[in-house]
Amino acid sequence: MRNELVTPGAGELTYEIRNIVNVAEKLQKHGVKINWENIGDPIVKGEDIPRWMKEIVAGEVMHNDTWGYCHTRGVLETREFICGMTNRRGGAQITPDDIIFFNGLGDAISTVYGNLRHESRVLMPSPTYTTHSIGEAAHATAAPVCYRLRPEELWAPDLIDLENHVKYNPQISGILLINPDNPTGMVYPEETLRRIVAIASTYELFLIVDEVYNNIVYNGQKTVPISDVIGDVPAIAMKGISKEIPWPGSRCGWIEVYNSDKDERFCKYINSILSSKMNEVCSTTLPQRCIPAIMSHPEYQNYLRERIGRYERISNITYDCLKEVPGLLVNRTNGAFYMSVAFRDGLLNQTQSLPIANAEVRELVEGLVNAPGVSPDKRFVYYVLAHTGICIVPLSSFNTSLQGFRVTLLERDEAECMRIYKTLAQKIGEYLNS
Secondary structure, three states: OOOOOOOOOHHHOOOHHHHHHHHHHHHHHOOOOOEEOOOOOOOOOOOOOOHHHHHHHHHHHOOHHHHOOOOOOOOHHHHHHHHHHHHOOOOOOOOHHHEEEEOHHHHHHHHHHHOOOOOOEEEEEEOOOHHHHHHHHHHHOOOOOEEEEEHHHOOEEOHHHHHHHHHHOOOEEEEEEEOOOOOOOOOOOHHHHHHHHHHHHHOOOEEEEEOOOOOOEOOOOOOOOHHHOOOOOOEEEEEEOOOOOOOHHHOOEEEEEEOHHHOHHHHHHHHHHHHHHHHHOOOOHHHHHHHHHHHOOOOHHHHHHHHHHHHHHHHHHHHHHHOOOOOEEEOOOOEOOEEEEEEOOOOOOOOOOOOOOOHHHHHHHHHHHOOOOOOHHHHHHHHHHHHHOEEOEEHHHHOOOOOEEEEEOOOOOHHHHHHHHHHHHHHHHHHHOO
């Protein structure tokens, strides 16, 4: 081409959660049995959708209006239903016009960051979910600006680091939180949320809070939605049904906007997001129409409790298997269905390996891990994949300098979960001593 077609650094924005699937599928062709512990899709891991839920979806399909466009903001009856859930808690009060539906939170994330000025930055947690860091960096054509989540303190945010970034970088206009957190599984205490809201108020910032896992918490924890503590600070909460119902294939998520009337610049920003959505006309009608009937069904809370109880058991099995491994920083997961584990500094290097019997598999993996710029934890993850078939994700791919790995907690068979993570714990020791 006579001109460059992508922005500088665009090729560096990678999504390792999906990239590793391509390698794992190649290994499958060589006879390697894969345990998929890399991606947060309950359906892939065998989640059984109850008949009553399928009947609701089937019933909605029979109505002609589910085949047409809906309002750009989303189906009015569904937005009214969501308003009721939010407003009954007594925090920030919203109307249906404060809700905009998107084709999944990936669509929402792209649109929310894409409508910012290039100079306006959103402060990211580190580590953070890749879609957020890629979306923010792409809009700014610059590396993400981050505050630390501390593995030595149960992944709590370093609030001094957070405030210093805000204080000394006037380009920062917003702060991102993910609660419960992906990739760490940490749940924000109410006091921490209130302190971050106070920082946003002091420096006239807005908050983006990804709450897609807000109702998936366990081990005695509870989540506090940002609407309950936001006060007069402008904010966007991101929500969806892909993980909770779970219906990831629906591609259905939404944002709730708080206090857009409190700041003229923020109001203009929200209007730009809505205008971008108008260019798309609307989001998919069918899943929106199903939300009120599913979430108000008498079996819904029982179904959700059963799933949450299973995640709690799998979380604790995984924690018990990994916590005693020397050199690891392991924290118990209390929300979502992920666990992030960090290696202590200096434990990983570029010479460690695990034996790979199949010569073609060994050649494939060594070609990948010996390429220039491959991080030590990516090397570790690919050797584990080829040696054991356990597919996990390098922690460094989540916008952090920490070396480690992230796993999912979606295995339904507790005995199989025990086998997987006992195997992983053993192989970590062998790898570090190789």
